[in-house]
Amino acid sequence: MSNSSLVSYTSISPCKSVPREHKIDTITIHCVVGQLSVEGICGCFRNSAVGASCNYAIGTDGRIGLCVEEKDCSWCSSSPSNDHRAVTIECASDRTHPYAINEEVYRSLVDLCADICRRNGIKGVKWKADRSLIGQPDKQNMTVHRWFANKACPGDYIYDRLGRIAIEVNAKLGAGAIKDNTEGLTKIMGTAVATAEQMKKYIRAKNPGVSQSVLDMVPLYLSEGKAEGVRGDIAFAQSCLETGNFTFKGSAVTLDQNNFCGMGVTANGMKGNSFKDPKTGIRAQIQHLKAYANADALMQSCVDPRFQYITRGCAKYVEWLGIQENPNRKGWAAGAGYGEKILNILAQILKIERGDAYMFTVNEVKKGEKGNHVLLVQEILKARGFKGKNGQEINLDKDCGANTVYAIKQYQKARNKVDPGICGNVDGIAGPKTLRDMIAL
């Protein structure tokens, strides 16, 4: 049993049954009640005292995390018989009714569901909003947490869209990636997976003498990419390839040209295009990639001097940027395996540890406690609208001071009112009971 290749972050929870005791034939989508990062969601499930987990988490930026491998059973839906047969997915959502998820999360969710179906031999997802069909995956193979426990999960926003999600997932499966052999290829359009920090660490490792001006412009790949819907991390990996990791050794262009993708170097010995500043050069590269990827209009005015020479949409995938690998025999570069080289660089970048990961066990959070476990509780309290004394916002300072203690108490009070005793004493200490309630949704 494999895990999804869409995962960009892994943090395995100790809360699980190993291995699952039923083949995968169901998908259960949950909402996490807070616009948490994928690190935040996985971090929730690091403590064995929490007694909860999920197979996959989707953070608010759409990145997908692996929390419990598919071969194992997560503790997610308050029903072992469901969780043994289901792949469970926790999605970053708003903290109040209807617990909406954003577009990035929605897109990743559809992609992930299609991927789960494909790898587990599930022909398509079926949703009838009918609780009496639990356990009959041939009739309905999506289930919801609210059927197994007194919870709102997955929230009405997701619940009302399960039919639409099913249609979109099935369209992806039916469109039969297999038919045109594009399964597993990497789309140029989409959200970047690598962070600016990972890209900077990569370039520093490969080119220790790299100039500060290069490091400073790394975030531009992400912002310019986002503006056009192009994966900025792919553009950056391409620049690493084209400039020899910004050493410009053996390259036709020089740093001062602000041309980081060999644009206009159509023959040996040509100097290529120049741009007035790094931002313009990167913008031109992003626009050039978009020209290859699809036929959509640009969002910003065109600064790419060679935009009009491209057959729009002739290379949807990175692999197809190389003319030799492109079924239309078009592309960015003539050399063999051009796209593969870019993807190899990207894979190395993604292996670099992200600076922002939560990798810790959630210990009791009480007055005077400091660290990432405090930060996680602060993030959850803040995401759910709890405040300190006199309505003060909670600082995400990793330090459990008076305001955090106050907010924990407010949380305990509010939850005990709904479900008496669920958080134990109202004592301002997030111990196992409170943590479990806070985190296990």
Ligand SMILES: [Zn+2]
């Ligand atoms: Zn749930």
